[in-house]
Amino acid sequence: MAAVQAEDEEQGVLGDSIGDRRGHTMSSVLGSPVEDGPDADQIIQECLSLNRPKSFFLYAGAGSGKTHSLVKAVSDLKTRERKRLTFEGRQIAIITYTNAACEEIARRLQHDPLVIVSTIHAFSWRMIQGFNDDIREWLRIKLAADIVGLDDKLGKARSENKTARANRASRDSKTRRIAALDEITSFTYSPTGDNRGRQALNHSEVIQMAAAFIQRSPLLDVMVDLHPVILIDESQDTNGALLDAFLMAQASTPNRFCLGLLGDTMQRIYNDGKERLEEAIPIDWAIPEKTMNRRCPRRVVELINAIRRGADDHQQIPKPDTIQGTVRMFCSQQVAGQDFRLEAKIAHRMLEITEDGQWAAGAEGRKTLILEHKMASRRMGFEGIFTPLYAAEHLRTGLLDGTLPVLRLFFENIMPILAASKINDFQLMEAVRLRSPLLDPKHMKEVPDQLALLERVGAATDALCSLFENNDPLITDVVQILIDTALLELPERLSVAQALGVTSDDPPDTPDRDALEIHAYQILLGRPFSEMAAYSGYTQGLSPFDTHQGVKGLEFPRVMVILNDEEAGGFLFSYEKLLGVKPPSDSDQKNQREGKDDALARTRRLLYVTCSRAEKSLAIVVYSAQPEVARQKVIDAGWLTPEEIEIF
Structure with missing residues (x-):
């Protein structure tokens, strides 16, 4: 990419400014990184020694085969040390970011019991679980500090507005929780659950407690004794305080275990990840680097290298035998209420350019990356159910991962029954048998007339399925059948919402979570069932859409990246x-002067992640107030040539 003058603020956002502001790059901080190839894997293997452990940071850019290196190193280690690990009752620990990544790594390692693969939340809970007295005292101090802070905010509040009421409700809740602490003998937590109840810890608390506890005995000794090797994948996105705790634990016991960090600072996309991770790596660690991009074609590698030059000095090389590939940018005027037909036209234009028919094979022929889930909801037609549920802040985690109980009713119970009804009667009744409380063996034993019960279940099933014959029923109609027949168990709040009836009113002005949740369900009930089906496909990763943040680690032949700040x-x-x-x-400028993260740096990293997903061709769609300006700036920066950018 052409050099850009640092004093030119507008040009500097595209150019080589962030590395200059920092004053040093990864190479200057850590020494010369090891080149990609057998040496990187060999160095990791030498670090994974039970007798002479050496910690390391594997610097692995997009598509460099990081997971392959991780799996290979662990496979070789457990082959060499199987008898010793088994005799000592120890396990290699691998921590990664998502459940899907855990499953993939565990599968590649053949689910070996010598290796425990978990998310950071699950690992943290496993470390602190059972330390109930320590948990209680930590909560007592933390909650008391929170209450002082909330009292201070309430004292400064000028009126009893929505924020003040929320703060008051939070303070009262924390006060009640402190009062009940001594009554709790054992604390609980689920990495994937709702964590309701006085004894339940939330996700943030578990991470904070693990960060506090693993730096000191006895938990430090427990962790080191259990795990001679701890490998943290996507380390740049691991909670900063927790990663600091791991680094301090390693520094205090350098000869007792190997801490391996794997990742790429350019792919840090979550705000609680550790900033400037490269500067925190101890000087005596090994620093292997994988520089070959094994995923992207040459033209995409050139583009992501150009994007990256504004952040650091790390550059990748494509595989020698890779294809040239295609990159195009399409700039369009931002219009209020814009529809999405333009994106279909751009897909057809990519067909003309690449002669790849899959670009025009409907949305399924490509992966379209959007910045927010609500952008997918508009394109896929589930905005009507997504928006009200997303508005209730405490529902967001369960909404986005599909674990919200009301969603599980539809995703895991109703939809499989409807799918089975299209196969044959046997499959249908088997689907009902697995899900209906009416056919639970305990319930059936208590029923005097089982034949009548089976007839009742059959009639209920027919009533449910008949709703969908050449029809797209409202969700409220589906729920009413379930209430009338008791065919499936309903979440309590959904039943309350059904009794109150469908609404389109704005949410109530209250901090009461139950009231907000019930209101969201009242809106959901008025939506057609097809919206729920569309959202089910999206949460399962079966849709042609995904978020910029959600595709890290994934790859697709054809990628369309949507850049639309306004939407x-x-x-x-x-x-x-x-x-x-x-x-x-x-x-932004203040943060840049102080060496802090800012919107430009975050966006650059996100664009790097999205563009580096493409295996064959890449289309970048820019909705802008000034599309001509955007085009010229990109050309001036050397990211793309004039021939590669079209105004649509």
Whole structure:
């Protein structure tokens, strides 16, 4: 990419400014990284020694085969040391970011019991579980500090507005929780559950407690004794405080276990990840680096290298035998209420350019990456159920991962029954038998007339399925059948919402979670069932859409990246600023001067992640207030040539 003058603020967002502000890059901080190839894997293998452990940071850019190196190193270690690990009752620990990544790594390692693969939340809970007295005292101190902070905010509040009421409700809740602490003998937590009840810990508390506890005995000794090797995948996105705790634990016991960090600072996309991770790596660690991109074609590697030059000095090389590939940018005027037919037209244009028929094979022929889930909801037609549920903040985690009980009713119970009804009667009744409380063996034993019960279940099943004959029923109609027949068990709040009836009113002005949840369900009930089916496909990863953040680690032959700040409606990212259409804000410039993260740096990393998903061809769609300006800035920066950018 052409060099850009640092004093030119608008041009600097595309150019080599962040590395200059930092004053040093990964190479200068850590020494010369090891080149990609057998040496990187060999160095990791030498580090994974039970007798002479050496900690390391594997610097692995997009598509460099990081997971392959991790699996290979662990496979070789457990082959060499199986008898010793088994005799000592120890396990290699691998921590990664998502459940899907855990499952993939465990599968590649053949689910070997000598290796425990878990998310950071699951690992943290496993470390602190059972230390009930320590947990209780930590909560007592933390909750008391929170109450002092909330009292201070309430004292400064000028009126009893929504924020004040929420703060008051939070303070009262924390006060009740402190009062009940001594009554709790054992604390509980589920990495994937709702964690309701006085004894339940939330996700944030588990991470914070693990960060506090693993730096000191006895938990430090327990962790080191259990795990001679701890490998943290996607280390740049691991909670910063927790990663600091791991680094301090390693520094205090350098000869007792190997801490291996794997990742790429350019792919840090979550705000609680550790900033400037490269500067925290001890000087005596090994620093292997994988520089070959084994995923992307040459043209995409050139583009992501150009994007990256504004952040650090790390560059990748493509595989020698890779294809040239295709990159195009399409700039369009941002229009209020814009429909999405333009994206279909762009897909057909990519067909003409690449002669790849899959670009025009409907949305399923490509993976379209959007910044926010609500952008997918508009394109896939489930906005009517997504928006009200997302508005209730405490429902968001369960909404986005599909574990919300009301969603599980539809995803795991109703939809499989409907799918089975299209196969044959045997499959249908088997699907009902596995899900209906009426056919639970305990219930059936208590029923005097089992034949009548089976007839009742059959009639209920017919009533449910008949709703969908050439029809797209409202969700409220489906729920009413379940209430009338008791065919399936309903979440209590959904039943309450059904009794209250469908509404389109705004949410109530209250901090009461139950009231907000019930209101969201009242809106959901008025939506057609097809929206729920569409959302089911999206949460299962079966849709042609995904978020910029959600595809890290994944790859697709054809990728369309949507850059649309106005539709996304967020403030953490700004493609308009990154592309030079808008100048950096005063806050951005202040953060840059102080060496802190800012919207431009975050957006650059996100664009790097999305563009590096493409295996064959890449289309970048820019919705901008000034598409011509965006085009020229990208050309001036050397990211793309004039022939590669079209105004649509």
